[in-house]
Amino acid sequence: MPSGDQSDDAIDIVLDAATLLYVNGQSTTMTLTAVERLNRGLGTSSTLIPAWASLLLVGPRNTIRVAAVSPTAVSMRRVAATMASVDRAQDGPLDPAVVRRELAAAHQESVSNFLVFAAACATGAGALAVIFGAHHPVTVVMAALSAALGGLTRRGLGRLGFGILTQGFVAALIAGLIGVAAVHDDALSLVVLCPAMVLVPGPHILNGALDLLDLRMTLGIARLGYAALVLSAIAAGLIIGLAADGRSLSVAQTGAAVPLYVDVLAAGVAAGSYPVFFSMPYRMIGWPVAVGMLGHATHWWALTVWHTDIATAALISCLITGTLLIPISHSLRIPFAAIGFASVVALVPGVYVFRMLAGLVQFATAPTSELLTTLTSDGAVAALIISGMATGLAVPMHLYAVLADRRR
Incomplete structure (x- = not known):
């Protein structure tokens, strides 16, 4: 002893x-x-x-x-x-x-270099614009530049001591201000929403959901509450930025379908960008890219060929992603929530959340039954997708833990 x-x-x-x-x-x-x-x-x-x-x-x-x-x-x-x-x-x-x-x-391990960080913000937002159906290269470039400027601003504010909420608000405000330069409404929504998606606190959402599934109720609710605050700060920045030009975020727009090869390649670029945000060692980035492309191909196939709903498609994709990534995350000794989120980032329903929050603001000043139906639908879809993703990622994790306990 x-x-x-x-x-x-x-x-x-x-x-x-x-x-x-x-x-x-x-x-x-x-x-x-x-x-x-x-x-x-x-x-x-x-x-x-x-x-x-x-x-x-x-x-x-x-x-x-x-x-x-x-x-x-x-x-x-x-x-x-x-x-x-x-x-x-x-x-x-x-x-x-x-x-x-x-x-x-x-x-003493350092975070990602700020220029690399800004470049990853640009490629991540540009890839998401492609996945969501951007029809013109200018839209992709504008989304990428907006995200890069937002990334540099976040790092600058962080060095000055400002917290995550302030950083997310200011970066989203920049996205809203740049978005008002878009001519068409479709381009406006993509230019605004894709840089905002880069700000979504995905690992906190997934860790919170995992805590709830493990019956750590207080901690899980606290994690999700923190993520909700960050999302609210981002939505506030978007709304205020758009309001500077009298614009508002469309709450009725739906994404355009893209071919399988475009969807998968863009998902790979997005999956390779997000690990930089989380300071992953560069030699490990190939794993979320490969698994993310496979998972997104499954998602596209489930929606297009099997005609499943979007929540079921997210569940199927995350089951495959989780099954492949859990042993990889243990082998590489990196947090599963971060590498998992990087692989399925394009499935996270940030667009629905932001549209719902924008709809709530509009509903406060001009309530209509149609608007209430739309924002309620967006909220329900977002909740179902998050539940499907959390379940798909958590089930393989629990099975792996049970098997590991039995081996010990």
């Missing part, structure tokens, strides 16, 4: 590792699994109790450690570096001094 000082040192190391994982996008389940592995490797025992604003770690002799942190960031480099250290506990006892050095190095 370790002495009291050694036990306290081990508990501090466990809390440091759990904090690194929790605040940088790792799922709650995998964070708890990491704590169990470190307990074995460091010869201690502790229980992690996660909440939205803190982590509570209860160790031997009722030793308590608290970290005042919230899971609002996503950095796959930091998660991968931390998990590489944690997973060595499966091979035997760990040297606490070595683990401390490795965790200190994980803290």
Whole structure:
């Protein structure tokens, strides 16, 4: 048995590792699994109790450690570096001094270069414009430039100390202001919505849904509430930006169909762009691209050939994506929610959410039964798609966890 000082040192190391994982996008389940592995490797025992604003770690002799942190960031480099250290506990006892050095190095992992980040924003928004049926290259270019400018602005505001809500609002405001330069209504909607889709907090939505499915009700609701605040800030920026020219976001527009090869190639570009937002090591980006293209091909096939509804198509696509990505995410030691979201980003119903929020604003000033029907329909479709995606990604994760427990 370790002495009291050694036990306290081990508990501090466990809390440091759990904090690194929790605040940088790792799922709650995998964070708890990491704590169990470190307990074995460091010869201690502790229980992690996660909440939205803190982590509570209860160790031997009722030793308590608290970290005042919230899971609002996503950095796959930091998660991968931390998990590489944690997973060595499966091979035997760990040297606490070595683990401390490795965790200190994980803290220092950098985010994506700001120019690369802006370029990824541009390619991501341009690819989404193609998927949503942009008919003219100018529309794609305008969406890409708007997203790039928004990305540079977000990084600048971040360096000045502004939070995620302010960054999302200002970037969406820029998208709205640039969008009013579009001549046609169809082009306006794509130029405005595609840069906004780049801002959607997908990993937080997926992690929140996974927490709810694991019956961590308070934490799951908090994660989804945070995502809802970010979406509301984005929608407010869009609405105010469009209002500068007396425009409003169309709440009745539907996307245009595109050929399979165009849809799949554009989905691959989008899937390759989003990992940059989450600071994934560049050598790993090929995995979400390949799986994302396959998943989106399945989605297109389900909608076009099987004539399923959009929520069922999202469920089928995410089942395939989750089944393929879960062992990959474990092998690469990166958060599943981030790599999963990057692969299925084009399926996230951000367009429906933004249209619903814009419809609510219009309904407050000019209520009509038709408008109420439209915005209610958009909200229902968004909820069904998110539920289908969360279920499709969560079911393979649960099966993998059950099999892993049985092997242990």
